[in-house]
């Protein structure tokens with residue numbers, strides 16, 4: 361008993377000690393030099409960097425005086441007082457038009473040139489210059505010499521020219537965004553990417569990669585990847601990467617709007633078992649979908665429009681229990697709608713929210729009875745060769761917000777019973 365109480369006392373004493381040390385460390389940090397001033401060398405680096413910029417909206421008017429850690433867009437480490445973050449993204453409006461994202465020219469954009477004085481910020485971990493207007497400037501090679509950088513966003517900042525391979529020196533990088541809205545940035549050889557051994561998020565949409573071969577082998581060298589966006593990069597065919605698949609964490613792969621002409625069945629894509637979001641729309645993948653597709657058991661969104669896929673979807677797609685969106689638009693399924701529904705009536709039937717199958721040469725009559733698709737909100741079967749009447753189960757799709765059946769050969773009457781439940 362006594363020993364137990366003794367132990368308790370010691371534990372309480374320890375807790376009090378811990379609380380005391382924590383309070384005192386918070387106090388030092390709130391009175392410490394980090395929130396008040398900053399390193400002189402880093403302040404001069406920031407001022408020299410600013411001197412190269414044009415800033416019509418006067419976003420950087422707070423950049424004066426000693427206390428550079430309090431300047432707008434600058435963040436210092438609470439522990440070391442070094443500048444660790446510079447977030448200078450501008451606020452373009454992004455608008456979607458026909459599925460294409462466009463940006464307005466931001467009023468608060470910075471321009472001018474990016475001074476190599478940035479290298480004075482040796483401890484910088486986070487640099488965001490996105491959506492500014494460095495019109496016609498090249499991505500500076502010296503950015504590859506900021507060794508602590510973990511986050512680099514240069515997207516939509518109107519850079520032109522070659523992506524400097526020096527970026528491959530940023531071995532701590534977790535996030536790299538080089539999305540180029542205007543397609544004026546290119547890379548002829550992306551092997552430098554494989555040196556980014558901590559990279560989780562790779563975004564290079566609309567960077568011209570038309571002369572790159574073997575991109576799958578390059579990304580396969582980076583096992584940490586979770587997100588890869590190489591949409592609109594003019595990618596063409598590439599050999600499948602070596603058999604062993606390193607990409608066990610990859611959740612998102614977007615390669616829409618490229619020029620890939622490859623057989624779909626034997627493609628390495630189906631070995632990416634952790635995928636949740638796959639978009640291969642608007643390429644030239646051809647042939648029937650393989651049975652292997654049923655192995656993508658984590659898949660949530662599968663977007664396959666605008667390829668040359670032929671034939672019925674495989675029956676084990678019904679095992680994809682997380683599938684919310686299936687888009688097959690403009691492929692030659694060339695089979696009956698009843699069979700297609702049968703292939704999905706299982707696990708995926710319950711999760712499906714979006715079913716886009718227009719312009720797929722679907723034939724036959726819509727089945728008269730159907731197990732309800734309880735979660736379905738969008739159903740598009742337009743532009744097919746469907747015949748017969750519109751069945752009453754349409755009215756049982758309680759979550760439906762969009763129904764498109766136009767451009768078929770349907771007949772009969774649509775009455776209140778079809779629609780009153782919607």
Ligand SMILES: *[C@@H]1O[C@H](CO)[C@@H](O)[C@H](O)[C@H]1NC(C)=O
Pocket residue numbers: 436437438
């Ligand atoms: C620094 O401390 C402030 C206040 O305690 C906190 O809000 C902020 O997130 C901390 N910054 C970092 C980088 O840890």
Ligand SMILES: *[C@@H]1O[C@H](CO)[C@@H](O)[C@H](O)[C@H]1NC(C)=O
Pocket residue numbers: 504505525526527528529552
């Ligand atoms: C950075 O990368 C370039 C080319 O990729 C290389 O020549 C150079 O030696 C690297 N610099 C450092 C400091 O690692």
Ligand SMILES: *[C@@H]1O[C@H](CO)[C@@H](O)[C@H](O)[C@H]1NC(C)=O
Pocket residue numbers: 543546568569570571594
């Ligand atoms: C992409 O690069 C290739 C080869 O350099 C070039 O022929 C093509 O015009 C470029 N594409 C665009 C949209 O500029």
Ligand SMILES: *[C@@H]1O[C@H](CO)[C@@H](O)[C@H](O)[C@H]1NC(C)=O
Pocket residue numbers: 577580581582583601602603604605606
């Ligand atoms: C897997 O990744 C490691 C680390 O980058 C690399 O050395 C290896 O070659 C990769 N394997 C394949 C098959 O690409």
Ligand SMILES: *[C@@H]1O[C@H](CO)[C@@H](O)[C@H](O)[C@H]1NC(C)=O
Pocket residue numbers: 651652655
């Ligand atoms: C699906 O995955 C299982 C287990 O990972 C594997 O044994 C099987 O061969 C795969 N099926 C196909 C068609 O690749």
Ligand SMILES: *[C@@H]1O[C@H](CO)[C@@H](O)[C@H](O)[C@H]1NC(C)=O
Pocket residue numbers: 690691692693719720721
């Ligand atoms: C539908 O089939 C016709 C031939 O019957 C073919 O010409 C057309 O390309 C097919 N549609 C699609 C989207 O493949």
Ligand SMILES: *[C@@H]1O[C@H](CO)[C@@H](O)[C@H](O)[C@H]1NC(C)=O
Pocket residue numbers: 670692694
């Ligand atoms: C569509 O399917 C029918 C019957 O299965 C077949 O005869 C025809 O050749 C197919 N058409 C195309 C364009 O694949």
Ligand SMILES: *[C@@H]1O[C@H](CO)[C@@H](O)[C@H](O)[C@H]1NC(C)=O
Pocket residue numbers: 710711712735
């Ligand atoms: C249906 O949708 C709801 C809301 O998004 C979700 O919670 C539920 O899990 C879905 N049902 C299935 C079977 O996926």
Ligand SMILES: *[C@@H]1O[C@H](CO)[C@@H](O)[C@H](O)[C@H]1NC(C)=O
Pocket residue numbers: 713734735758759
């Ligand atoms: C569909 O409707 C049911 C009840 O009407 C609701 O519980 C469920 O969350 C809805 N699913 C979605 C995806 O909104």
